[in-house]
Amino acid sequence: MTKPLNVIELECSACGKKYDPATEQHLCTCGRPLLARYDLMGAKATLTPENLKTRPRTLWRYAEVLPNDPPVSLGEGMTPLVHAKRLCASISIRCPSGGLENLYVKDEGLNPTGSFKARGMTTAVSRAKQLGAKALAAPTAGNAGGALAAYAAAAGLPAVIVMPADTPSANVMECQAFGAKVVKLNGLISDCGKYVAEHKDREGWYDVSTLKEPYRIEGKKTMGYELWEQFGGKLPDVIIYPTGGGVGLIGMCKAFDEMQEMGWIGTERPRMVAVQAKGCAPIVRAWEAHEDSAQFFQNATTIASGLRVPGPLGDLLMLSMLRRTNGTAIAVADNEMLRAGRELASLEGIFGAPEGAATVAAARLLAMAGWIQRSDSVVLFNTGTGYKYSEAWQRALQV
């Protein structure tokens, strides 16, 4: 052991039961995800705007609120926040409520392996290595597999990636290039998750599935810290986020709670918008039906592979966070994503993933409906690069 672990305890997000972070932990006995807790009063003393000025431009700059393992890092985080003026103008045309003027795109496609999955994997793999994991395994809809395979390679650990047979080919190739073992199944990410759960004990795998270990959230929450820094010590009014497993949404809301406890912000919160695909929208359905939990979404299908998560484990957390922040949930059809993606690329020079493009379509719908006001500052998350989605974009050129 080097320094003692700065994570004081792991706490169940549903029942509050506590777990020891010094040993390997996955879900609570009640079946729900665990969240890492820190000494925030201690963190606050050194995590200051002054100190941040001189820190490395990766997410590890927020060391006090991350597990303090030696980082397995590829330079993730501190992605650009682009003021999307031309996109604003385009959305504002014929918009009865006046359109938008403060629209920004956080371009997560510039992370290692081309998606924000790198954020979660740098912290999860660093911790797993420190805990003595022998092999890492995860089900994936696409980008999580590529990121896990890359960070496992950087850590010198073997990885097993289980993915649907129709996952975008770039994701299959990158996993193979990183030296991971790839298992393809005829099914969805939920079936891949079952496969990992059934094999992990016998094979000695450390399960890095979404929310089934506590540290991917920790890496992803840094998107919230970065927004605070990039907006000069405040947060935007609205955050529009393409939601699959929900790690980013849960992570950012956790970051805001930590920031409030450290006195950085008050009780105000950005209104969080979960964007899903019409072909796989369990959270939108639950939101519209005023439910606390989501039902499994049958026959899920969408080109936005990262949104093809029919039964997310974080449903309770996501729905309560949307409520708490006065947010909303909205679904976008695949064709609308493709059209919006061409708009984002041709107006702003950002070639996004269909998931990221979905937030552009959602912003337009919410502006048209007057849910977003002209004066609101709005952040869209382009969660991945468009370069990995050649199958989807080939379709776009035909529509």
Ligand SMILES: *Cc1c(COP(=O)(O)O)cnc(C)c1O
């Ligand atoms: C995984 C993924 C998502 C969904 O992310 P969550 O934080 O798990 O909801 C969105 N977009 C892309 C490109 C992804 O790879």
Ligand SMILES: [Zn+2]
């Ligand atoms: Zn519990």
